[in-house]
Amino acid sequence: MSEYIINSPANQSLLPYHDKESNWVHLFDNLPSFPTTSKATQLDPLLFAEVIQKFVQNEPIKYAFGMRKLNYEAYCTVLHSLTLNQKIKIEIKYHSNRIANSDPIYQIQDSVMKDEGEALQFISLILSKARQITKLDINMEVSSTSFLDRLLEPVLESDKVCLEHLLVKRRYVGQQFGVIIKLIQKHNRTLKSIGRIGLSEAIECLNSETRLERLSLMNFDLMRAGVMESEELDEDTRQLIRVLARLGPKFNHLSYTTYSGFDLANSSSTLMLKSCGVISLRLTMQKGSPISHRPFTRSLLDDLIELELIGDLNKPTEDLSTIFPNLRHFLYQKQNLATSIN
Incomplete structure (x- = not known):
């Protein structure tokens, strides 16, 4: 023309x-x-659609949803891209000045919502457009668990959710999320990886039917009044580890985080690792000895292939080839976890 x-x-x-x-x-x-x-x-329509799809996948959902107004092709591409989305990301945080504004900040797919009602609307929108949701990423930085309970209610009830990957981040110790327990129970057979759940939550939702590639556990949910180190906490932790061993879930890789007290030579720890089929272990611990000093005349874990020790803890002096005869990879990284100084 x-x-x-x-x-x-x-x-x-x-x-x-x-x-x-x-x-x-x-x-x-x-x-x-x-x-x-x-x-x-003239812009190639296929290239245009690809650009819009990547934008919808990588940008905050409010920006992505606003792309519908460009033209009819953009409108159709945005809606199609939402059907391909398989992830829901939820963040709940406090304002920087909690005295001036005590209400939490809700973020859905990296977009800040004006209130809880709008957050629920966007979650419902994502669920209504998606073919299937397989990944749920949660960042909880407020003390009350009720906020998360309300946001996850439509996720828990939706028949479009078939979770394979679940990641939970939390800021406060002593929290247990009942809605997370229900989610894991519902999707127990499809989940492949679960990140950062507490021991008290794990024993409520994992069982002999659980088959995971990766599991991340911590005992911060057992802490009371902010006490991170005590004999009572160590005993509670060991008891729940024994319960987990009896339940018999299977996971190839275990990432375990604690302040102190985890000992690979302890019978409760070795029983759990054997019973759960762990072949790769990453222990993140602020202080203590990951392997207590004692004479070892036999193997502790025959099947352990990878071992990583992270934290300001004592480096094992034992012959690891005796304790773990099939160990192929060992990493010791001395680091103060409180200050992140190596």
């Missing part, structure tokens, strides 16, 4: 007469039109 330059500023100098008090004289209408030599640019 040709384009014509009609009223360009360059044409003004071609006019024989111009009256400042009136419009251009009628001779302006008789000026010749000059076709351009350039071709009109």
Whole structure:
């Protein structure tokens, strides 16, 4: 299609007469039109759709949803991209000034919501458009668990949710999320990885039918009044580890986080690792000895292949080839977890 330059500023100098008090004289209408030599640019529709899809997948949902207003093609592509989405990301945080505003901040798919009602609307929108949700990412930075309970209610009830990956981050110790327990119970057979749940939650939802590639556990949910180290806490932890061993869930990789007290040479620990089929272990612990000093005449874990020890803890001096005869990978990283200083 040709384009014509009609009223360009360059044409003004071609006019024989111009009256400042009136419009251009009628001779302006008789000026010749000059076709351009350039071709009109056209965006490939497939490339356009790919750009929109990546934008919807990677940008906050409010921005992505606003792309519908570009044109009809963008409208259709945004809706189609929402059907391909398989992840829900929920964040609940406090305002920087909690005294001035005690209400939490809700973020859904990285977009800040004005209130809980809008957060629920966007969760319902995601669920209504998606074919299937397989991943749930939760970041909980408020002390009350009721906020999360209400947001996850539609997720728990939806028949479009078939979880394979669940990640839970929390800021406060001593919390137990009943809704997380219900989610894991419902999707126990489809879950492949579960990140950062507490021991008290694990024994409520894991069982002999559980088959995971990765499991991340911690005992911060057992802490009371902010006490991170005590004999009572150590005993509660050991008891729940024994319960977990009896339940018999299977997971190839275990990432366990605690402040102190976990000992690979302890009978409760070795029983759980054997019973659950752990072949890869990552222990993150602020202080203590991950393997208590004692003479070892036999193997502790024959099947352990990978072992990583992270934290400001004592490096094992024992012969690891005796304790773990099939160990192929060992990493010891001394690091103060409170200050992140190596």
